[in-house]
Amino acid sequence: MSYKEIVNFTATKMRQLISDKQISSVELMEAHLSQINDVNPHVNAIVTLDGDLAMNQAKKSDKLLSENHQVGILQGLPTAHKDLVPTKGMRTTFGSPLYKDYVPDFSSLIVERMQSAGAITIGKTNTPEFGAGSQTYNEVFGETLNPYDLTKTCGGSSGGAAVSLASRMLPIADGSDTGGSLRNPANYCNVVGFRTSPGRVPVFPSNAGWSPTSVQGPMARNIEDCALLLAAISGPDNRVPISITEPGDTFLKSLARSFKGTKIAWSSDLGGLPVDSRTINVIESQKNVFSSLGCEIVDDCPDFSEADESFRIWRGWGRELNQGELLKNHRESLKETMVWDIEQGVNLTGPQVGLAEKKRMSLFQKMNSFMNEYEFFICPVSQVPPFDVKQRWITEINGVQMNDFLEWMKSCYFITATAHPSISVPCGFTKDGLPVGIQIVGRYRDEFGILQFAKAFEDMTEVWKKIPDIAK
Secondary structure: OOHHHHHOOOHHHHHHHHHOOOOOHHHHHHHHHHHHHHHHHHHOOEEOOOHHHHHHHHHHHHHHHHOOOOOOOOOOOEEEEEOOOOEOOEOOOOOOHHHOOOOOOOOOHHHHHHHHOOOEEEEEEOOOHHHOOOOOEEOOOEEOEEOOEEEEEOOOOOHHHHHHHHOOOOOEEEEEEOOOOOHHHHHHHOOEEEEOOOOOOOOOOOOOOOOOOOEEEEEEOOHHHHHHHHHHHOOOOOOOOOOOOOOHHHHHOOOOOOOOOOEEEEOOOOOOOOOOHHHHHHHHHOHHHHHHOOOEEEEOOOOOOOHHHHHHHHHHHHHHHHHHHHHHHHHHHOOHHHHHHHHHHHOOOHHHHHHHHHHHHHHHHHHHHHHHHOOEEEEEOOOOOOOEOOOOOOOEEOOEEOOOOOHHHHHHHHHHHHOOOEEEEEEEEOOOOOEEEEEEEEOOOOHHHHHHHHHHHHHHHOHHHOOOHHHO
């Protein structure tokens, strides 16, 4: 097999080939390093690449396999970790010049779990400074480009991960999501990004162990691979107070299910948000797929009136908690939007935080009631298709002005504010060939149901199989 053939296998297929000893971990790694050598200079998605380390780990993987040791469910699969998560012995910059030479002496829990399951770390994936904004660029590594159109953004903040997957440089990748950072870049790069319920993937270390706002989660090229990675990274950890006790191997079960008679809610604008007609056209073109699955589709939308204020207050609170000291001591080294972001937390009052929590609880109960009526809620991931990479954020949609770098992502962060799980699944392409994803929101903690539903949609459409020309 040529390396181009190998990197186009799914992660699930790669795992099977390694298990059956039809391919070695070394051969799999060599194929991916060749693909990275071909493609990464054009898209700038993988940073701090360490091919020697990766090959040494691949050799160790093959030794374990040859001696018939029990191995993990990700055995031999190459991966790179988002440059926001500490990775022991590997430079982790957070996309900031302040950390351009930082090498942590510990790994975050998600890294530990992937490595314990047999995945081999080859480097880091690019992200905006401290993950601020749905556009992947920073002063350390520069911009990450969309593989389907190198003049366009790949979204963010898990942009490097999404591009690496779409470009067949990685079979699996981790990401994180506050206002859409797993879902937006997946939607822009024709891959899968899954924002799970808070606690499904325990986050450690963390300064906000009880907070449901920011989560970590899986990214992959298709649903089956996403479920495989979720199985490895989910499950309880007694250091994380909100971690869900259900074991990760739940997600290794068959995703086959009939959806005949399933009642779903459909909204192309989440109750009145401005959404680009190109995005709407792609999503609406696939509405018949859900009818073909036997679903009962109702045009309906949850009440998101309390989502904006609640999300913004808790986001600001989190920014001050995590980067407040940097603002005090290194203000001049932070990008303008990062300064603004942290200040949203610095300037909060006690009554504002109390109001945000009251609104958050009210919103959760409203969403819970809505989802008792409908098993799934379908809506856009992002309100616009991929845009010029030189434009840092969207300032206007359909004549409606966006007041700051967050506002154009309400279609994602409204869902964040509800604490319900949601996934971005490849849906189609605009007439200009730009990817568009569809957002599937499920019931609280029903990640398995979402994966089943997304898999049924994926099987009918197979949009994920369209590879960017640069990766061929």
